[in-house]
Amino acid sequence: MAVPILDLSRQHQPLAGRFKEAFDRILSSSHFILGPEVEAFERRLASYCQTTEAVGVSSGADALLVALMAMGIGPGDEVIVPTFTFFATAGAVARVGARAVFVDVDPQTFNIDPQRAAAAVTPRTKAMIPVHLFGQTAAMDPLLELARKHGLKVIEDEAQAVGAREKGRSAGSFGDVGCISFYPTKNLSAMGDGGACVTSDGQLAQRIRALRNHGQVGEYEHLYVGGNFRLDALQAAMLSIKLEGxxxxxxxxxxxxxxxxxxxxxxxxxxxxxxxxxxxxxxxxxxxxxxxxxxxxxxxxxxxxxxxxxxxxxxxxxxxxxxxxxxxxxxxxxxxxxxxxxxxxxxxxxxxxxxxxxxxxxxxxxxxx
Ligand SMILES: Cc1ncc(COP(=O)(O)O)c(C=O)c1O
The missing domain is CATH 3.90.1150.10 (Aspartate Aminotransferase, domain 1)
Incomplete structure (x- = not known):
C-alpha cells in the first residue's frame, strides 16, 4: 500500500464547496489585495493565537523579515537563532543586514537550548528567534527570562506550530511577536504563499502593517522604507475557512x-x-x-x-x-x-x-x- 507523506486533498475535498463560494464572492468584489477579507481573517487569527493583533503578510519568511525590520534590527546587531531549523529563520536575519548567531539545540526536544543561547549573548545581541520546531513550543520560560535579563526582543518562529501551546498559552503569544507560515504543507495552510505576524504590542503591529505595504501610513505617505509583503484576499478567505478546522x-x-x-x-x-x-x-x-x-x-x-x-x-x-x-x-x-x-x-x-x-x-x- 502506498502512503503519501502528505495528502492535502483529504483536507480540502470536504471544503471544496465553501472554497468555491469564497472564490465567487471575491471575484465579484474585485477586491484582491488586503481589504475586508484580510481584516476578518486577521481578527480571527489574533483571537485564536491569544494576541490582540494579527497582520497578514506574504509568507512565513517575510513575516520574520518584517518583524525584524519593525524592531529596527540591522547592521551591527546580532540575533540568536537555532542552527537546526529551516533556512528562513536565519535568512531573515541576514536580509536585514544583521548577524545570525547559531546555537545548538536540546537533544531531547530538538528546540534551541536555553543555556547555549545564554552563552551566545554579547553586547551586540538585540533579539532571539526561538523556533517551535516540528510543532512543539521551545522552552519559553528560560528564554523569556534570558531576554528580560539582557533586554532582548523575542521573535517566535511558529511557522510549524500554529495552535501549539504550553500550559494553555499559545505559540506566538509568549514573545514580542510570533511569525506564522501558511505554506501549503503547514498545519494552517493557504493555496499558495502566505504568512502572518501575531502580537499584542499595538505599536509594533502598526509598524508591521505599514512596512508590509511599502511603509505607507497614509495614501502615498511613506514613513518607512517597507516593501510589498501583503496577503491577498483569496488566501485570507481560504485561511478563514480552514482556521475553523x-x-x-x-x-x-x-x-x-x-x-x-x-x-x-x-x-x-x-x-x-x-x-x-x-x-x-x-x-x-x-x-x-x-x-x-x-x-x-x-x-x-x-x-x-x-x-x-x-x-x-x-x-x-x-x-x-x-x-x-x-x-x-x-x-x-x-x-x-x-x-x-x-x-x-x-x-x-x-x-x-x-x-x-x-x-x-x-x-x-x-x-x-
Ligand atoms: C521554521 C520555519 N521558518 C520559516 C519558514 C518560512 O515560511 P515560508 O515558506 O512561508 O516563507 C518555514 C517554512 O517553510 C519554516 O518551517
Whole structure:
C-alpha cells in the first residue's frame, strides 16, 4: 500500500464547496489585495493565537523579515537563532543586514537550548528567534527570562506550530511577536504563499502593517522604507475557512502521533521528547535512527512507496551561504548529529490507521533485516 507523506486533498475535498463560494464572492468584489477579507481573517487569527493583533503578510519568511525590520534590527546587531531549523529563520536575519548567531539545540526536544543561547549573548545581541520546531513550543520560560535579563526582543518562529501551546498559552503569544507560515504543507495552510505576524504590542503591529505595504501610513505617505509583503484576499478567505478546522486537524495529528508511538515501540529509534505541559501539534512526526541505517531505511520506505523526508540534512551554521559567519563542523554537535539521524514520516489530518500500520510494519521489517 502506498502512503503519501502528505495528502492535502483529504483536507480540502470536504471544503471544496465553501472554497468555491469564497472564490465567487471575491471575484465579484474585485477586491484582491488586503481589504475586508484580510481584516476578518486577521481578527480571527489574533483571537485564536491569544494576541490582540494579527497582520497578514506574504509568507512565513517575510513575516520574520518584517518583524525584524519593525524592531529596527540591522547592521551591527546580532540575533540568536537555532542552527537546526529551516533556512528562513536565519535568512531573515541576514536580509536585514544583521548577524545570525547559531546555537545548538536540546537533544531531547530538538528546540534551541536555553543555556547555549545564554552563552551566545554579547553586547551586540538585540533579539532571539526561538523556533517551535516540528510543532512543539521551545522552552519559553528560560528564554523569556534570558531576554528580560539582557533586554532582548523575542521573535517566535511558529511557522510549524500554529495552535501549539504550553500550559494553555499559545505559540506566538509568549514573545514580542510570533511569525506564522501558511505554506501549503503547514498545519494552517493557504493555496499558495502566505504568512502572518501575531502580537499584542499595538505599536509594533502598526509598524508591521505599514512596512508590509511599502511603509505607507497614509495614501502615498511613506514613513518607512517597507516593501510589498501583503496577503491577498483569496488566501485570507481560504485561511478563514480552514482556521475553523485547525483545532480538529491538530487533534487528528496528535492522535496519529500517539498511534505511531505505540506502533513503533521497541524499535531501535527514538522521537523528540514532549516536554512537560506542552501541547505538541505534530507538524512533523520525526524519528531518530542510527546514522548508518538512515539511508537504508529511506531506500526501504521508498521501495514500499512510503513517503518520508529529512528535515533537515544540514544545520544552518554549515550552509554555504553562511560560510562568512565562520561556522565550522563540531560547533553544534547535537544539531550536526540530528541532521544525520532524523527522518519524518507521513503525518497529516486524514492519515488512516491502516496506513500508519503499513508504515510501521515496513519499518519493523527493515529493522528485522
Ligand atoms: C521554521 C520555519 N521558518 C520559516 C519558514 C518560512 O515560511 P515560508 O515558506 O512561508 O516563507 C518555514 C517554512 O517553510 C519554516 O518551517
Amino acid at each position: 485547525l483545532e480538529g486537524g491538530n487533534a487528528a495529528r496528535r492522535e496519529c502521533a500517539g498511534r505511531y508511538d505505540r506502533l513503533l515501540a521497541g524499535l531501535p529509534l527514538r522521537t523528540p521528547v514532549v516536554a512537560e505541559g506542552r501541547h505538541h501539534v505534530y507538524h512533523q512526526y520525526t524519528i531518530v535512527v542510527p546514522a548508518d541505517r538512515r539511508e537504508g531505511l529511506i531506500a526501504h520506505l521508498k521501495a514500499h512507496q512510503i513517503g518520508c523526508k529529512v528535515f533537515y540534512p544540514l544545520p544552518l551554521h554549515l550552509q554555504p551561504c553562511f560560510a562568512g559567519l565562520g561556522g565550522k563542523k563540531g560547533d553544534c554537535p547535537v544539531s550536526e548529529e540530528l541532521c544525520r539521524q532524523v527522518l519524518s514520516l507521513p503525518m497529516f489530518p486524514g492519515l488512516r490507521e491502516s496506513e500508519q500500520e503499513e508504515v510501521a510494519g515496513v519499518i519493523r521489517k527493515f529493522f528485522r533485516g
